Amino acid sequence: MFDTSSLVELLLWSTLRLSLLVFAVSCVLRLSRVVSPRVHRWLWSAALLQSLILAPWVVSLPVLDLPTATVASPATSALPQISNTRAQPTQLTDAQAQSLDQSIAGGLRPAAWGNPPPRMLIAIWLVGCGAVSVLLAASQWTVWSMLRRAVPARAAWQAQLDGLASQWGLRESVPLRVHHSLGPLLARSPRGYRIIVPRGPWEQLTPGQRQAVLAHELAHLHRGDVWKSLLMRLVAAAHWFNPLAWWAVAKFDEAAEWSCDAVVRQQSDRSAANLAAALLQLTAPSPLVRLGVSSARGNHVGIRVRKLVSSKQDKESKTMKFIALGLAASMLVFGLLRVQLVAQAQTNPPAAASIQQELRALLSTISESEDDLLQDFGETLQSRSGQLILEDHLRRESSAAVQELQANVIDMILDEHFDVTENSARLKTGSEELRERLVAAGKQSQQDMADLLTTCRNLAERLHGDDETTGLVRRFLESNSGATFLYLSVLRDRMQPGMAMFGKSLGKVMAPDTDGTFHIRPDAQERVQAIVDLRETAEKVCGRLHQELASWTGELTPDDEFNQRLKERAQDPLLAALIVAEPLFEKQSVRMSMVHQLLDQLDSLAVDTANGLEIPAESRQEITRLMDRFDAIQARVNVVRQALAEARSKISTSGNLEQEFRRLLETDVALMALSQGTEMANASAEDLVMSVLGEALEQSDGQLTLVKNTDMREKIHEQVQNAMREMRVARRKAGPVRDVAETIDDQELADALRSPGGLLVIKKLAEKKLSDAFHRTYLDWHAEMFSEDAGQLQFRGEHARQLAQDLIDRAQEMDRELSNNDF
C-alpha cells in the first residue's frame, strides 16, 4: 500500500519547488539579460523536469537545536517521570521521530498540508491529470481532423519546401498542406510530419517570406520541437493546478520559436528580414495550434521581430551563458536533493532545554546504538529504578557543586556583569538591562525605606522597659537592620503595588506557573468565565446607574452637607462601579433591572416635597455608610489602580480566558471590586510597621511597652534574635557588592547596589543560578559520558563505560531489593 499522505506531501513539495524555480528562472533571465534561446530552453526545461523528481535524496544539514517537545510544566529540577517499565510513552517512536524530523524540516516545506484527507487530495489530483490529458488528446485529435480537411499545396510551394528539405538533409519529403485558417505550423500526424499554412495570408507572402517561414518550420522539425513541447506539456499536466507550470511551458515554446528564428537568421540577414515581415503579416493562430509548432504564435511576435533584426546575440557574454547553464544544472540538483535542517548533534546538550527533554533526547539516541552496554544503559534509564539511581547520582554530584556555588555565587554574578579592578569597577557591555533593574529597584526601596527608618527609630524611642527583651527590640528598631528586615520580609509586598496586594481576591482565581506568569486556576475557570461573560453587561449597567444616580440626586433638597456630599459622589462613575462590583464578582449576576431596583429603593428612602426630594434623617445612615466606604476606597484608588496594572501585566497572555480576564481588570467595576481588602495600600509608614509589630506592643498614655505575656515575649525575643542574625549573614554576603558600589563611577548604580532593593535583585539572580546548578550537573555528566561519532552516540572512554555499568548494577540491586515486596 502506498502512503497517500506521503504522496500528497511529495507532490506539494514538488509544486513548491517548481514555483520557486520558475520564479527564480524568470528573475535570472530578466536580470542577466541572457538572450540565447538555447539557454532559455535549458533553464525552462530544467525547471519543469526537476518537478518530476518526487522523491529526492535527503541530505541532513545539522544546524538546528532540537526543538522542545511538549512537557508538563516542570515544577522542580527533578528527573522526569518518563515511564514505568511497561508504559513507554517517552522514548521517541519512529513515528514521533519522523514527525519531529518533519517539524524541523518545516523551514523548507510547505508549512501546512491542509485539512482535507490525503486520499481525497490524491483523487482530485488524479482526476485533474486525467482531465488535462483528455484535453491534450482532444486537441491533438482536432488538429488531425483539421489536417484531413487541409488540401495539398500548390506544386510550386511544395517544390520550394522540398528544396529546403534537401538543404536540411531530410531524406523524406514533408507534405505541405493548405488550410483555410490554420497555420503556419508543423504538426505530427499518424502518417508523419505535415506543415500547414493558411491559404489567405500565405498567398499574400512573397516567395522569400514563404521560404523563411518554411525554413523556420523545418528547423522545428530538425530540432524535434514537437516532441519536446509535448513532453513539457505532459510534465505540466502533473501540475495542472499550478499556472506557473503552464507559464513555464509557454516560455519554453517561445524559446523554441526564438531558436528556429535564429536558424533562419543564421542563413542570411535577408532571410531574417523576410521572416520578420512574414510574422507581421500572419495573424494570430487559432487556439488549436497548441499541439503543433507554429512559426507565427501571436504572442510576443514583436519580441521575435526585434530579435530577428537585432545583433545582440552575437555579442552575448559566454560567462553569462555558463552562469545560466550552471543555474540549470543546480536546479536539477536542487530537485534531486532535499536539504533538511536537523538538530545539531551535540555532546553537550543546549543549556536552555530542561532535563526532561535532555533525557528524552538521550534515550532516543541510545535506541539507535548498536553498543550492547549502551542499549542496557538505555533500558535501565527507562525503568523507574534506573531513573532514580541516575537522579541520585546527579544529586550527589551536584551537592558539592552547589556548596561551592553557594560560596561564590555573588562573586560570579559580579564577574558576569562588572569589570572590577583594584580601584575601579565598571558595568560590562550587555548588562545595561541589569543596571536598569537595579536602579529602579534601588530607587523604589530608598523611597520606601526613608519613612520606615524614621518610624522604627521613633518607635524605639517610645519603647519603655528595662528588661532584656525590650532592650533587644529597641536595638533592633534603632539599627538600619530592623527597618531593612521588616521591609524585605513583609512590608515590601504591602508597599509596592503588584499582585501581592490582591492575594485574597485574585489569589483565589489565579496561580503562578513555574515561570511566575499567572494563569486562571483550573477550579476557578467556570466562575471566571461567568464573570468575564458579564463584562459588557456590567459596563452598561454601570453607565446607566451612573446617569440615573446623577439625575436622582439632582432633585435632592435641601442643599445641606449630606446632600452635597451625595451629589458629588453620584457624579463619580466609580460609585456606580462600586455598587455593581459586588453582584458581579460575588454572585456572577448583573442585570439592567438592578438599576431600577436600586432607584426604587432610594425612592422608598426619600420623600417628595414641594422643594424636591428629601431624605429623612433616619434614612440617611445607610447611604452614609455607603459613602464612607466609597471615600475610603477613593483615597487609595490611584495606588490600587497602579497595582492592578502591575498585576495585569503578570497575567499570561496565552489563554483566551486569561486575555478576557485581563480586559475585565481594566474596567472600573474590577477596580472597585479589587479595591476592597487593600486597606494597607495607602497606609502610613507607622501603620505599616504597627501592622507587623502590633501584636508585640502595648500602648498606654503614648508610651509603648512589650506585651506582658511571658510566652509571647520569649517568642518575640527569639524572632528578633533570628532576624538580626539573618541580617548579619545577609550583610556579610553582600560584602562584594558593597565593594563594587564603593569603586564604581556610576553614582546612581552605586546607590542602587547599596540599597535593599538592589541587593534583592542580586539575591534573585543568585537564586536563579543555584536553581540551575542541577541542570548544569546533568550537562557536565552528559559531556563526561558520551561522545558522538558519525551521528552515533557512544561512551566517552572506559571510565564512562564503567560509570554506566555501575549505574546499571545499582539499578539492578534496587530491583532485587524491591522484590522483597511483602510484609
Place this chain on the structure above:
Amino acid sequence: MTSRLSSRSRWHGQFTTCAAALIALVSVAAGPLRHAAAQDAVTQLAADQSLTTASVDAYVEQAALRDGIELPPLVDDDLFLRRVSLDLLGRIPTREELLQFRRQPDRAALVGQLLAHPEHAQFWSRLWTNTLIGYGQSPAVDREALRRWIERRFTDDQAFDETVFQLISAEGSAAFDGATNFMLRHARDPVVPVGRIFLGVQLDCARCHDHPTDRWTQSDFEGMQRFFAGMRPRQPSPGNYQLQDVSVQGNVPQFLTGTKPRTVRWRQELALMITTSKPFARATANRLWYHLMGHGISHQPDAVNGGGRSVDFALIESLAEQLQRDDFCWKSMVRQLCLSQTYQRRLSTSGESWHLLPTAKPMTPDQLFVSLHTAMNEPIVERRRGQFTRAATSASLDQPFHNAWQSQEPLGALMGRMNMPLPNPNLSTKQLFEQVLTRDPTDEQERLCQDQPRRNVLFALLNSNEFYFWH
C-alpha cells in the same frame, strides 16, 4: 388393633429418633472435614487459575459451600443496569437508557459502554479525590486540580500503580500539578493516609506508642515518616501552594518490608516500594471489591494487610496477582468483576449478609446529587454539587471514603435544606417508576399511585429506600 397401632407408632417414633441422632452424629463428625476440604478447594482454585470472571464465581461458589450459604439468583436486567450505572457512572440510569437496554439487554456490551462513557472517569475521579483528601476543605489544597488530574488518568486508562506512584512522589504547584494535592493535604502527617489508602495497613496507633496487639511499632512508623522528611510545602504567592523536596540527612528511612532507600530521593523511592509491593496490589484489589460489592473481601478496606487475615485471603491474593499481571489496568478488573455472577447476584433474602456477596449500600453524596437530578430530569448545576456534598456529609466532612456511606439524614430533609424544589412531572406512574427506580411498578403500586398528584408520587419514590440504596 389400637395397641398394635400404638406399638407400631412407638417403634416408628424410636426409629425416627435414632435415625435422626445418627444423621446428626455423622453430620457433626463430617462438618469440619467438609469445611476443610472446601477451604482447600477454594484456595487451590485461587492459586491455580489466573483470575477470570468464571474463576471468581467458582471461588465464591466453593466458599459458599464451605460456609453453608445458599447463593441467591441473579438480578434481572433492570436492576443490573441500575447497579452498574451507579457503580460506573455514579448515577441511576435515565429512562431512555433503561428503554434502550431493554431493547438490547447485552450485559457485557453495557459494561463496555459505561466504562468508555465520559461520566465514568468523572465519577471515579470524584470517588478517588474523596478517598485521597476527604470531603473537607483545606487552603493548601486545590481539590478540583486533583480531581481533574485523576479524571485524565482514568480517561487515558493509565496504569493505576503509575497513578499512585505519581500521587506519592509528586512535586509542583497545587493549581497546575494536580497530583501534588494529595501530599499537600497530608503534608503534616502523610504516613497514616498513605498506609491506609495504598497499603491497607493502619499505622495510627504506632504514631504514639507500641500497641500491644498491633504488629506495627513506633519504630516502624518513624521509619516510614523519615521518607517524607525532605518534603517542603511552600506558598509562593497568597493562596497558592507548591510542594518540593529538599535533600535531608540523618536517620535513613525504612519501609515496612524492611527495605531501606538506596538514593537521596526518599519519597520517590517509597513510591516505588509501595507500588511494587504485594500489599499494595492486595489493598487495591480489595478496595475495588469493596466499592463494587459494598464491603471488602477483607473489611475494612484500609486494613486488608493488617493482623487478622480474611478467611478468603486467597481470593484477595488471586485478584492482586491478576491486577499485577494486567499491569494494574483498572478498567479490566472492573469489567471482570461487574460481569461476574457474584456481582450480579441478588442481595441475601435471609437478611444476613455474607462477605463475598453484594450488600446494600447507600448512595454516596456524589451519587445522590447526580441521581436526584436524573430522577427529577433536571439539569445539574455544578456549583451546587459542593454545597450538596457538604450538606449531605455534614459532621463527617473529613472522614475517609468508607464513612461517606453512613449519611443518616432523610433525603426529604436534605432536599429541603438544599432548597431543591420538586418538579411536577407529566408522567404516568409506570414512567415515573422507570425514571426513579429503574423498574416497572407492581399492580398494587400502580393502583395506589393512580389518583395521586405526580409530585407526591415522585416525592414518595425519591424518599424510598429503594431509591436511596444500591441494592
